[in-house]
Amino acid sequence: MDLNGPALSERLAGKRIGAEVHFFDEISSTNDFVFRLGIEGAPEGTVAVADHQTKGKGRMNRVWQSPPRANLYTTILLRPAIEAAVAAQLTLLSGVAVADVLSSYCGGVTLKWPNDVRIKGRKVCGILTEMKAAGSRVDFAVAGIGININMRREDLDEAFRDISTTLREEVGRPLSRLDLAVALYEDLDRLYGRYLSEGFEPIRTLWTAYADILGKPIQVVFGGEIEQGDVLGIDEAGALLLSDGKGGTKRILAGDASVVKKP
Ligand code: BTN
Secondary structure, eight states: OOHHHHHHHHHEEEEEETTTEEESBSSSOOOOHHHHHHHHOOTTTEEEESOBBOOOOOGGGGGGGOOTTTTTEEEEEEEEOGGGGTTTTHHHHHHHHHHHHTTTSOOOEETTTTTTETTEEEEEEEEEEEEEEEEEEEEEEEEEEEEOOOOOGGGGGGGHHHHHHHHHHHHOOOOHHHHHHHHHHHHHHHHHHHHHHOOOOHHHHHHHHHBBEEEEEEEEEEEEEEEEEEEEOOOOOOEEEEEEEESSSEEEOOEEEOOOOOO
């Protein structure tokens, strides 16, 4: 059975994630839709899913390729009682959930800070978390997840064909988007429950186990600035820690990370 609203609502009945399910054949962006619902006071766990996005948003104002009948485009509304300064933890938590689910289909799944899930080094999923703050606290956050599931490699934008992949290309057959979506919401629910009761530490441990850049020399580009260093890990707020080469640590809050070759 293909992805559809009634089946999703039925399979998520009674769960925190999936408390309300909004399914669209077409929408501009599930993130924009759920953000509006957040402002209107929708409950935590409200989920939007679209078969097709006409203005899928990536990080840093990029476009997220969102063709119909192929992938999963979903956004989840969360209302954790946390400081806005640590909201990046929600991106990392979502990444762990995606990595858990994709690992049940194939090997080679890794996480790349801050928001990419990769298979054998190629990006298969991106996560865009947006937040509304109330003072220094999070009022609500929307976790937007795009997973390339059944798209063929040749349908990926040419600019990304070498650095991206799809689950179908890795597994060798088309997959049920419905089953994958349900598994994702269930794992998110479990991890989010753990996060609320135990804090970020267990999520940090899980994230680190999936990370493939630990110890590697990387550069992070953000707004024209470039930072370089060997990756030490992520801190309790979800920031990336780089060694400064002099025994100190640099803390990076945002940017595009890539591994560099040492001279
Ligand atoms: C990135 O890697 O740049 C993040 C991509 C996030 C894409 C998802 S698809 C569902 C949700 N709606 C959007 O408009 N964007 C996110």
